[in-house]
Amino acid sequence: MLKGKTAVITGASRGIGREIALRFAAHGADIAAIYCGSRQAAEELCEQIRALGRKVLPYQCDVSDWENVKETVGKIQSDFDGIDILVNNAGITIDRLVPQMKEEDFERVLNVNLKGAFHMIRQTYMLFARKRAGRIINISSASGLVGSAGQANYSSAKAGLIGLTKSVARELAGRNVTCNAIAPGLIDTAMTREMNGQARERMENAIPMKRMGKPEDVANLAVFLASDLSGYITGEVIRVDGGLCM
Incomplete structure (x- = not known):
């Protein structure tokens, strides 16, 4: 489905981003894997791909830093024959109730989760527009649709990402470039495994399907949105949440 395509994926070394990278590669795409933390995890992903x-190459980049993004995308352009797909998956959480949330905690989450996606889109926007083709996929969250207690920063960033998705979709639709968002619910990743056991059980019970999702549930949708099969779909927010937000 993605043969001959090059995909840039942020937050590619773990969790949902890692699964997307592997699924894209399995469907024929070459991968530019952007990571911020563990070089070892990125190298392990590259070995699998x-x-x-x-073809796959790792790039360490803090997406909240515009100059870092500009330099990284420039390297990717010189290493690969163009960019066809952008997946904005990089994200962090710093959870606290509003009275305990520090201003820098609020700003850091918005800078990575929302501004980071803007930086990546801004840096690749004209590449897609000039070739009159491309796919942009933003990984939002169910928290951006309904809000989550203790996650004012994360929910705000993910809701903002939905607004960014729709604006970019409108701007690039005439150039045959699509921009869509995926809103995962509770997905079984290293981050969710760190949750308090009782809190996790309560959340699972709130899901109509009574189970957590898997990273591949998100990755399978991402493959479809990145492929030619989704060419007339843009500006959409598609939930992968087992019915949590219906």
Whole structure:
């Protein structure tokens, strides 16, 4: 489905981003894997993708830093023959109730989760517009649709990402470039495994399907949105949440 395409994926070394990178590669895409933390995790991902016969290179980048993003996208352009797909998945959480949330905690989450996506889109926007083709996929969250207690910063960032998705979709629709958002619910990743056991059980019970999702549930949708099959879909926010927000 993605043969001959090059995909840039932020937050690619773990969780949902890692699964998206692997699924894209399995469907024929070459991967520019952007990570911020563990070089070892990024290299392990690259080894798996190379085993699938695809080209892959890791790039360490703080997406909240405009100059860092500009430099990284420039390197990707010189290393690959163009960019066809952008997946904005990089994200962090710093959870606290509003009275305990520091201003820098609020700003840091918005800078990575929302501003980081803006930086990546801004840096690749004209590449897509000039070639009159491209797919942009933003990984939002169910928290951006309904809000989550203790996550005012995260929910604000993910809601803002939905607004960014719709604005970019309108701007680029005439250039045959689509921009859509995926809103995962409770997904079984390293981050959710760190949750308090009782809190996790309460959340699972609130899901109509009575179970957590898997990273591949999100990745499978991302493959579809990145492919030619989704060419007439843009500006959409698609939930992958087991019915949590219906």
